[in-house]
Amino acid sequence: MPRSDFWSGLVVAGFGLLALIWMIPNYAGSNPFAQMPPGLVPSIAAWIMIVCGGIVALKGLVKLIVSGISPLTTEINWSAIGWALWPFLFVAVAIWFMNFIKITWFGAILIGLMLFLLGERRWWLILGCSVVPPVLLYFLSVYMMRIGVV
Amino acid sequence: MKHTFAAVFGATMLIAPMALADSWQPERPMTMVIGFAPGGSTDIQGRVLARTLEEHFGQPVNVVNQPGGGGAVALTRFLNADPDGHTFMFGVMLGLTFSPIVTETEYDIDDFRYAGTLVGGQFGVVARGDAPYQSFEELVAHGKETPMTYAQQLPMDQAIMELIADQEGIDLAIVPTGGGGGMAPLLLGGEVDFAFSGGTHAQYTPTGEMNVLAFLTRERSPFYPDVPTLVELGYPYAMDDFRSFFLPGGTPDEIVQAFEDAARFAVEHEPFVEVTVENTLHPIVFMDAEETEATIRDIRTANEALMAN
């Protein structure tokens, strides 16, 4: 997969570069008296990412050129990407909802809806699987940990 | 469990109408926030305190741990708590007297109300029991001749030691430790000459493995009546911390009053006193609401002056 090597290496090296020129100077703080200033270890880490990510990207690029593949492609399988992406979006939206509704109450909907989306249609199974875990959580948080409903 | 509740309920039925006839009473289970992970000394004291409060208020008190940043995370989240007295915090003052100085916090002292102090801290300077110096004066004398090493835990104790080292002409190298757990191996293993202790020493002084040379607090510790404070030794620096009830900003006075009464009840209550003094080796220090807030502001001013150096 030279194409994904190229792009992923580029992203890693890019993150390292971003860390080196923006995050570390602005947010690492300074300590002029220290032999190991606060920015030293993060900078080493950033350099590792730049060098190693760069090598991965470069090797990917060489392979791309040798085998004559373009780094960009128009044959993107959108439905595959969508299928990989929707669980993330689903959980992200669920987390947003948890700002307002506690996970103990919201949990049943979270599990039930996702089960439905994953293709389960037997209502008794959806009901059982979505109700039992939140009940366990309620028991755990309220009676065993005594921290109230989470 | 069931009969404990029944007993508590029965007891409060008897006392409540008489003693607390016109003061504020909780209507449902209460939540006590602790800004540290389970198992630390604040957590242990807090959990025993929760049971003491159940007895006092007649409502169950649930303990919630919100660890992080020496209490700063819990304080940040506490900003959103309802000021109805059902959510309160058993907190250390460091999150208010120190964190806002070194970092931008979303909260400040004015965002909360303070309803009574129960427990005192005991910050000290410790050395190994078999060290060639048994008091702070001897340490200073020793340090004038040989270079020394010191293990810090907070920027404030580091600042104090740097000032003293400058004043006395000691060649002092200061090592970070990352907390009390990291200090003990360094000191006992002989890697450093002396160290800051936020209370860790309590475990080691009975065996003679560690010696408290001086306290950084304003007053001497009741457990070590012979150990002087830095101020007594002629260094005008102090570092204090107390554990108190914090309430959300805008809490009505009558609720603050109720918690002050609860604090007064707790410092007399046998199980809480026993666990604090005998098991976690902290002194019981009671302050009322007004004094607590004044102390927090005092310490903050002192810390700001210290960190400005």
Add this chain to the structure above:
Amino acid sequence: MDFSAVGAAAAEALTLASFIGIGGGVLLGYVVGVVPGLSRSVAISIAIPLTFYMSPYIAISFLIGLSKGTAAGSAVSAILLNAPGEASSAATALDGYPLAKQGKPKTALQVGLIASVMGDILATIILIFVAIPFARVALMFGPYEMAAILAFALVFIAGLSSGNVFKGLAAGGLGIFLGTIGLDNQTGLPRLTFGYTELMDGMPLIAVAIGTLALSEMFIQSEKLRYDRANMSVRLENRADDHITMPIFKRILPTIFRGTGIGTFVGALPGLGPSVGSFMSYGMAQKAAKQPELFGKGEPKGIAASESADNAVIPAALIPLFGLGIPGNVSAALLIGAFAIHGITVGPLLLRDNPELLYSIFAGMILASLIMLVLGWYGLMVFAQITRVPPHVVIPIVIFFCLAGMMLQGYGTFGLIILMAFALLGYLMKKYDYSFVTFLVAFIITPMLELNLRQSIILSRGNWEILLNRPIALFFIVCTLIALIALIIRTFQTDKAAAGAPVSE
């Protein structure tokens, strides 16, 4: 050793109440450990209020049993679901899950259980007879030695990643970078926290571990559902050959002994923790094996190495606790709290003032291991049935428990967002073959390594000759250099091999 005290201790250890207390602890820990997302710290926060009502001996044994139970339980989800509950079980999943997929889930679980229990009992025996009198040896490991050991662990484990070496190193670099977030231990000022108070103690390890290990795996599996629904689940076929046999046991026995040794060493040094132990042990087993290429493809030795070390760390962490009063890791630090609730100060004096209690605790620990063996043996028959549940039912439930586990820790919505970010990161790393093992180990080791390096530099006042008086530190520095050279050589070899081979990826 005072034998009347031992006798009295054994007598107390065998009362019905203690049996129930310890058994309850092991069971609770095991169940919590099996559920991905609920980790040891959840189990301990459940347990601490319960211990108020117990006698000191039962309370402590209950907590130790709980730790042991979670260590053994988290292997179950690692093996069956590839979703380890703890970072220290991540190494177990590397071989456990492939072996389970090959139709031998019971073998994998049994190997894991036997390795856990043996590592446990052997380390407990070392704790009782050897270590406490010699606990002071741990004090010989000062900042120089710790820095050298941590550097060695980092380089050694970085060399483990099976895939592309540069990708592994890049992942390690990211782990180091994220590991530096939090308060700078020297100045006490925030570093790379971007103004978030929640990050002052660093990225919460629980969020990183659950996110990259368990939650990301659920997203990978839900993606696979589309293509491979029929072959996804681990089949439980009641095959006659699906159980541990004498030849397998004999084959893994040396690995268990080695793993126990490594786990005991790591546990006895304050601060290192079980993840370092289990990965070191896994790496050593791979290096020592005659056929290292079998590792990662369902080699029982891999499971045995990881699990024996993971469990050996728990009793070994009590060596500095009982010998010196210094907790070996977070769980041991929690035990100090539990002791304090009962008015007992832990340390060398415990042996002098309260030997009955100490011997009772030892007896309780061995009892806990035996209960775990019985419970685990029958429990795995039940848990193996998880494999009958189709994956599309498992996925939403595991996701729910991962989110709930985070909420139970009191991190709030911010914790959930971090959890999701690491789940995404873990997903991308697994998908594009960046070693998440290197990432996680670098993340865990970096803060400790940096602290010890700083201490060494300050204490030595820049004088390198001080190392000549530190033979242990020198030894590990040499080991680090050897591991580093081996890593570089391997890098060039794989490069040549890749250049020689046609583009097959």
